[in-house]
Amino acid sequence: MSAAPQTTDALDSAGVPDTTRTSLLRFATAGSVDDGKSTLVGRLLHDTKSILADAYEAVERVSKERGSEEVDLALLTDGLRAEREQGITIDVAYRYFSTPRRTFILADCPGHVQYTRNTVTGASTADALVVLIDARYGVVEQTKRHLAVAALLRVPHVIIAVNKIDLLDYASGPFRSISQHVQTHAESLGLPNVICVPVSALNGDNVAERSDNTPWYEGPTVLEILETVPSIDQGADAFAAAHRHGVTHPGRADAAAEEIGWRLPVQLVLRPQDAAVSEEYREYRGYAGQVAEGTIRVGDEVVVQPSGKRTTVAGIDTATGPLDEAHTGQSVAVRLADEVDIARGDLLSSASDATESTKTFHAHVAWLTDRPLRVRDRVLVQHGSAVVQAMVTTIDGILDISLPGGTLDSSIAKGHELQLNDIGVVSLQLAQPLAVEDYGNHRRTGAFCLLDPQDGNTLAAGTARAQVPGTADESYISI
Amino acid sequence: MTTDTPAPARLSTLDSLEAEGIHIIREAVGTARKPVLLFSGGKDSVVVLHLATKAFWPGKVPFELLHVDTGHNFDEVIEFRDRTVEKLGLRLQVAKVQDYIDDGRLRERPDGTRNPLQTVPLLDAITEHKYDVVFGGARRDEEKARAKERVVSLRDEFGAWDPRNQRPELWNLYNPRHLPGQHVRVFPLSNWTELDVWRYIEAEGIELPPLYYAHEREVFQRDGMWLTPHDSVRVRDTDVIEKRTVRYRTVGDASCTGAVESPAVSIQDVIAEVASTRITERGATRADDRMSEAAMEDRKKEGYF
Numbered sequence: 001m002s003a004a005p006q007t008t009d010a011l012d013s014a015g016v017p018d019t020t021r022t023s024l025l026r027f028a029t030a031g032s033v034d035d036g037k038s039t040l041v042g043r044l045l046h047d048t049k050s051i052l053a054d055a056y057e058a059v060e061r062v063s064k065e066r067g068s069e070e071v072d073l074a075l076l077t078d079g080l081r082a083e084r085e086q087g088i089t090i091d092v093a094y095r096y097f098s099t100p101r102r103t104f105i106l107a108d109c110p111g112h113v114q115y116t117r118n119t120v121t122g123a124s125t126a127d128a129l130v131v132l133i134d135a136r137y138g139v140v141e142q143t144k145r146h147l148a149v150a151a152l153l154r155v156p157h158v159i160i161a162v163n164k165i166d167l168l169d170y171a172s173g174p175f176r177s178i179s180q181h182v183q184t185h186a187e188s189l190g191l192p193n194v195i196c197v198p199v200s201a202l203n204g205d206n207v208a209e210r211s212d213n214t215p216w217y218e219g220p221t222v223l224e225i226l227e228t229v230p231s232i233d234q235g236a237d238a239f240a241a242a243h244r245h246g247v248t249h250p251g252r253a254d255a256a257a258e259e260i261g262w263r264l265p266v267q268l269v270l271r272p273q274d275a276a277v278s279e280e281y282r283e284y285r286g287y288a289g290q291v292a293e294g295t296i297r298v299g300d301e302v303v304v305q306p307s308g309k310r311t312t313v314a315g316i317d318t319a320t321g322p323l324d325e326a327h328t329g330q331s332v333a334v335r336l337a338d339e340v341d342i343a344r345g346d347l348l349s350s351a352s353d354a355t356e357s358t359k360t361f362h363a364h365v366a367w368l369t370d371r372p373l374r375v376r377d378r379v380l381v382q383h384g385s386a387v388v389q390a391m392v393t394t395i396d397g398i399l400d401i402s403l404p405g406g407t408l409d410s411s412i413a414k415g416h417e418l419q420l421n422d423i424g425v426v427s428l429q430l431a432q433p434l435a436v437e438d439y440g441n442h443r444r445t446g447a448f449c450l451l452d453p454q455d456g457n458t459l460a461a462g463t464a465r466a467q468v469p470g471t472a473d474e475s476y477i478s479i
Numbered sequence: 480m481t482t483d484t485p486a487p488a489r490l491s492t493l494d495s496l497e498a499e500g501i502h503i504i505r506e507a508v509g510t511a512r513k514p515v516l517l518f519s520g521g522k523d524s525v526v527v528l529h530l531a532t533k534a535f536w537p538g539k540v541p542f543e544l545l546h547v548d549t550g551h552n553f554d555e556v557i558e559f560r561d562r563t564v565e566k567l568g569l570r571l572q573v574a575k576v577q578d579y580i581d582d583g584r585l586r587e588r589p590d591g592t593r594n595p596l597q598t599v600p601l602l603d604a605i606t607e608h609k610y611d612v613v614f615g616g617a618r619r620d621e622e623k624a625r626a627k628e629r630v631v632s633l634r635d636e637f638g639a640w641d642p643r644n645q646r647p648e649l650w651n652l653y654n655p656r657h658l659p660g661q662h663v664r665v666f667p668l669s670n671w672t673e674l675d676v677w678r679y680i681e682a683e684g685i686e687l688p689p690l691y692y693a694h695e696r697e698v699f700q701r702d703g704m705w706l707t708p709h710d711s712v713r714v715r716d717t718d719v720i721e722k723r724t725v726r727y728r729t730v731g732d733a734s735c736t737g738a739v740e741s742p743a744v745s746i747q748d749v750i751a752e753v754a755s756t757r758i759t760e761r762g763a764t765r766a767d768d769r770m771s772e773a774a775m776e777d778r779k780k781e782g783y784f
Contacts, residue, residue, distance in 0.1 A: 012750075016674075016754035016755075018678075019491060019492040019493050019674070019678050020491050020492075020678060020682055021491055023490070023491060023492060023495075024492040024496070091627045091645060092627070093623075093626045093627050094619045094627075094669070095626065096619070096620045096670070096672045098492075098674075103492040103675075117647055120649070121647040121648060121649060124650045125650060125651070267502070267505040267506055267509050268505050268509050268535075270535065270536075270538055272535075272537055272538030272539070275538045275539045275541065276537055276538060276539075277536065277537050277539060278537070281537035281538075284537050284538075288505055288534070288535075289502075289505075290498060290499075290501075290502040317536075317537075318533070319532065319533035319536035319537075327489045327490065328489075329490055329498050329499075330494070330498050331497075331498040331501035331502050331505070331534070333536075344509050368647050382652050383652075384652075385506070444651075447649070447652065449649055449650075451654065451656060455656075456654065456657055457646055458646040458648075458654050461647070461649045461650075
C-alpha cells in the first residue's frame, strides 16, 4: 500500500494527477426524463478536461448531423446503438474522470426505462448520489422515488442539482422553495446529508465553476462537494450510521467506525501445498477476502459465522508483505491462531459486536425482474461470499411514495406480490443460517441479492432491516 | 453538510482499484469449475495476471492462460508472452487463427486484418477446454459499448453478449452463475483507466513488451496511422517507408495496430504522454474499431473479447 493519500492537490512532477496519492470516490447520477442529466454528466466531463479530442469531435459531428447548432454534451454518454437510435439511455454506464484532488467513478443511471433497477444498481456502490431536478417543475414523483432509493440504500451523501436555473433567469426564489421541499422530504426519509445546488448544466453554472449569475448562492459547486465528501474508506458508511445515532460531526466517523467493529467475508481458503510459490509457504493457511467494513488488527478476537467458533487474528498478509492492520476495502489474507473449520461463504467478525447468525429475517427488496415475486417462491440469497437456498415466507407490503407521511416505514401499501421495479417488505426463511445484519448499520453485511435457483439470474436487491414498519416492539431480525 | 475536513483516505485510487481487482478475481475463481485468463502479452492482460499472482499468494495462479493467436503478432510480444508464462510456472493454451485459415474454416478478409477472426477460435477453445469463467483485461473507459458492460458478463452458447438484457450488478456481489453451455467473462480492470494501468505498472515495476516504449522503426502511413512492414501487412507501391521514433499503445494484430510517433522511452514519459493525449487509445491505433460507431458493440454481440 502506498503512502496516505492527499486531501489537497496531488500532482506529479509532470503536472499529472497522481493516483498513488489521490483518493477514489464512487458516485451515481439519477434524474427523470428531460431534466438534463446527460448534459450535467457531459458538463462534468468537459469542465474537468476528461473528454478526449476524438470523442468530442464525434459528438460535434453527430450534433451537426441532427441539425443542432450547439454541441450536445449529452451525446457523450450514449453508448449502445439502440440508445443512439432512440435518443435515450438504457443501461447504467460508467464514466471515469479525475481532478488534482480526486479520482471519480461515475455510475450514470438513466431515468427513462427501468429507473428503479438502474438507480438501485448505481446507488448500491455509491459514496454519493447526485439527483437532478428541473427547477421549473421542482420535486416530482420520480425525485421522491430517487430519494427513497437513496434512503433505502443508505447512500452516505445526496447532492440535489436544481438544474435549468438559467430558464428562470437565475432567480433565487424557486431554488429556495425547492430546497425547502427537498429538505423536508429528505428528513422524513432519514437521509442524513442532503445538499442542494442551483445549476445550469447547459451553461456550466455551479457545476465545476462558481457562477456569477447566482450571487445569492454561497455554497459549494457540485464538483467541490464531490471532491470533499468522505468516501467509504474514510468512514462515509460509519458516519451515516453514526448520524442516525445522533452523531453529526464527520470527524467522529473514525470513532464510530471503531465502535462498529469489522467484517471479512471469506472468499477463499489459501492452502497452497504443492502450488506454493516457495517451500516455506507449503503449510500456509490463510483466509482471503476484502475487508467489508472497519479495521482488522493482529491480535483481534474473531467470531467465525455461522459456526460461532472463536479465535484470534494471528497475522494479516498480502503478496507484498504482512500488515499490522487492514482497512475497509483492502483485499488481504488473514491467518488465525487456532485451526478452525472455515470455508468460502463464512464471515469473520470482530468478536466485540458480532451479530448472531439467523435463518429468518425481514428486508426491503427491490424487485428487478419481469416475472413477479410471490409468497412461497424459492430463491437463492447471495450474502457476502455465501449463497444459500431460501423461501419467501411473507410479503408484507409495497413501498408507495405517493402515500402521505413520506417515511420509508409509513409508505407501505398492502400488496402480496412484487412486480418489476417494486420495492417491497418481505420475510425470508433460509436453509442455512447467515450472519445477516441490519443494513442501516452495516451496508455490506446487510446487503444481499436474490438469485433465480434455475438459471442463476439476479432477481432483486435486498437490504435487511432490524425493525418492522409499524411494529417497533418486534425484533426485525429474529433467530 | 459541514465544512469539516474528512478523515484522510487510507487507500489511494490505485490501492482501491487493486483491492477491487483482487476481490473480483478471487470471487470468480471461488465459484468457477475451470477458469482461464485471456493472455496476449498486452499491458492490460499483463496487469490482470499480476493481480492474480497477488490474489492467490503464497500459492501460484490456479488457472491456465489462453492466447488467441492471429498469426500476425509482433515477435517481441510472443517472446515476452512465453517468458512470462515460464517464469510463473503456468500453462499456456494457444488457439491459432492460422489453423482455421489453413483448413478453410475461416477465410482471410480483403482488408487483411485478423482481429475480427479471433472470435471463432476463442469460442471453440472455450468449448473444447470447458472453461466456464474467462478473465479478460478489457476496461470500460476504452469504448462506449464497453462502458455499459458488467464486471461479470454472461455469455450465451454462442458467446454472445446481450446488452439489453444484462444482470444488475449490485454492491460488490458479483454473480457468475450460468447454465451448462453458457460462460461468464470477467473483467477485473473494468474501473481502470489507461492512466491507472500505467501508474500501476510504474508503482509495481511490471515488465512489458518493449514495443510499448519509444524506439526507432521502419513505418509507413496508412489511414492516418503508422503501420510497420510485417509479413501480415501488404505494402503497396504508393506506401512510403521511413524511419520514425514510435511506440505502440496497444499490441495486437500487426496488420491493423498502428504505432504513434512518440519520444516516450520510460514509464514516466508514457504517463505524461497518456495524461496529455488528445485521442483515445482505440481511436488512435485500431483501424478495425473505426469502421463504424457501433463496431465494438457488434463484435461483442458476436462473442468477441
